[in-house]
Amino acid sequence: MINQILKQGAFSKKDLVRLLAADEEERKLVFAKAEEVKQKYVGNKVYYRGLIEFSNLCGKNCYYCGIRAGNKKAHRYEVTEQEVLEAARYAWENKFGSIVIQAGERSGSRYTQRMERIVRMIKQMSNGELGITLSLGEQSEETYRRWFEAGAHRYLLRIEVSNPKLYPKYHPENKKHIYQERLDALYRLRKVGYQVGTGVMIGLPFQTVEDLADDLLFFQKHDIDMIGMGPYIEHEETPMFKYKDKLIPKMERFYLSLKMVAVLRILMKDINIAATTAMQAIDPMGREKSIKVGANIIMPNLTPTKYREDYLLYEDKPCTDEDAEECKRCLEARIHMAGGQIGYGEWGDSKHFKNRS
Ligand code: SAH
Numbered sequence: 001m002i003n004q005i006l007k008q009g010a011f012s013k014k015d016l017v018r019l020l021a022a023d024e025e026e027r028k029l030v031f032a033k034a035e036e037v038k039q040k041y042v043g044n045k046v047y048y049r050g051l052i053e054f055s056n057l058c059g060k061n062c063y064y065c066g067i068r069a070g071n072k073k074a075h076r077y078e079v080t081e082q083e084v085l086e087a088a089r090y091a092w093e094n095k096f097g098s099i100v101i102q103a104g105e106r107s108g109s110r111y112t113q114r115m116e117r118i119v120r121m122i123k124q125m126s127n128g129e130l131g132i133t134l135s136l137g138e139q140s141e142e143t144y145r146r147w148f149e150a151g152a153h154r155y156l157l158r159i160e161v162s163n164p165k166l167y168p169k170y171h172p173e174n175k176k177h178i179y180q181e182r183l184d185a186l187y188r189l190r191k192v193g194y195q196v197g198t199g200v201m202i203g204l205p206f207q208t209v210e211d212l213a214d215d216l217l218f219f220q221k222h223d224i225d226m227i228g229m230g231p232y233i234e235h236e237e238t239p240m241f242k243y244k245d246k247l248i249p250k251m252e253r254f255y256l257s258l259k260m261v262a263v264l265r266i267l268m269k270d271i272n273i274a275a276t277t278a279m280q281a282i283d284p285m286g287r288e289k290s291i292k293v294g295a296n297i298i299m300p301n302l303t304p305t306k307y308r309e310d311y312l313l314y315e316d317k318p319c320t321d322e323d324a325e326e327c328k329r330c331l332e333a334r335i336h337m338a339g340g341q342i343g344y345g346e347w348g349d350s351k352h353f354k355n356r357s
């Protein structure tokens with residue numbers, strides 16, 4: 001049955017549900033197929049995106065997130081311009097090819113202008129060589145355009161959960177957390193010219209395998225260029241912590257996430273898929289396992305060590321105490337072990353984006 005589905009060229013929701021429900025034996029077939037598709041369409045190269053967690057200041061209150069505005073226990077920080085530039089320089093000198101700047105969601109012209117200046121400075125510092133991805137939440141078209149013109153060319157904005165009916169379960173019902181707004185932000189990013197990335201959390205309370213199949217179809221329908229998705233992991237200082245007994249066990253969430261990566265690779269053959277940190281939070285080899293079954297992007301953490309433990313989106317976030325150099329050495333060896341080859345000095349843009357334009 002699974003084998004038959006894997007031979008198909010197109011997949012219905014029912015097929016996707018069946019693949020995601022694969023048991024321990026069946027999932028080996030799904031993983032093998034995903035590996036084959038990956039080799040054929042994107043090859044074994046893995047691209048680095050040096051991750052700079054710029055700030056944990058956030059104006060929003062997503063119920064799942066450890067750095068939500070309402071968490072008064074979070075110790076807030078913002079990396080200085082000097083430190084961002086140093087981290088970016090490290091990435092450039094070590095031929096990472098690209099960086100990602102991620103932070104809580106903020107607005108206001110002082111903030112958006114500072115970010116624009118930072119993007120411009122990084123571009124200048126690296127002679128335009130360093131690719132820049134931003135992940136700074138929902139912004140106006142004008143802001144997206146300014147940052148694009150300053151030199152950022154990819155943007156990550158996870159829809160978090162593609163079902164508009166489920167969205168309010170994980171977000172307060174106020175004007176800062178509107179499903180349609182988030183979707184519109186994805187359209188704005190596309191319009192401005194970014195390579196558009198989105199994604200979801202996997203294993204949320206109330207979420208079913210049918211919902212996850214719909215998430216995959218959502219990515220396909222919106223012709224997304226890149227995806228970052230990973231297991232939901234609880235955080236004690238959040239409203240969603242109260243559902244911790246309703247969750248599937250962490251290891252099951254991990255394998256469900258791994259199946260999501262593999263099935264997505266089979267469904268959208270030439271997109272970029274990230275091996276996310278949350279995978280590593282559950283299984284120390286989680287990112288390498290993701291690479292094996294279809295992911296081709298990895299985000300080594302370059303946030304200055306002293307801030308790391310404050311960017312705590314969820315519990316047990318890994319790599320909070322090692323410095324960039326350690327991270328780099330251990331990663332290189334691990335990627336080789338997973339059969340990957342690092343695309344040093346390359347942007348590693350989404351082939352899907354190129355194939356469209
Ligand atoms: N503020 C920006 C970017 C930073 S948050 C934004 O929200 O888009 C980055 C991602 O962390 C979110 O998109 C969310 O999917 C993920 N995240 C937050 N809390 C999480 C949790 N408890 N478990 C797993 N992922 C989480």
Ligand code: SF4
Pocket residue numbers: 058059060061062065066067068069103104105137
């Ligand atoms: Fe803020 Fe992003 Fe966390 Fe939501 S997920 S609270 S927007 S940092």
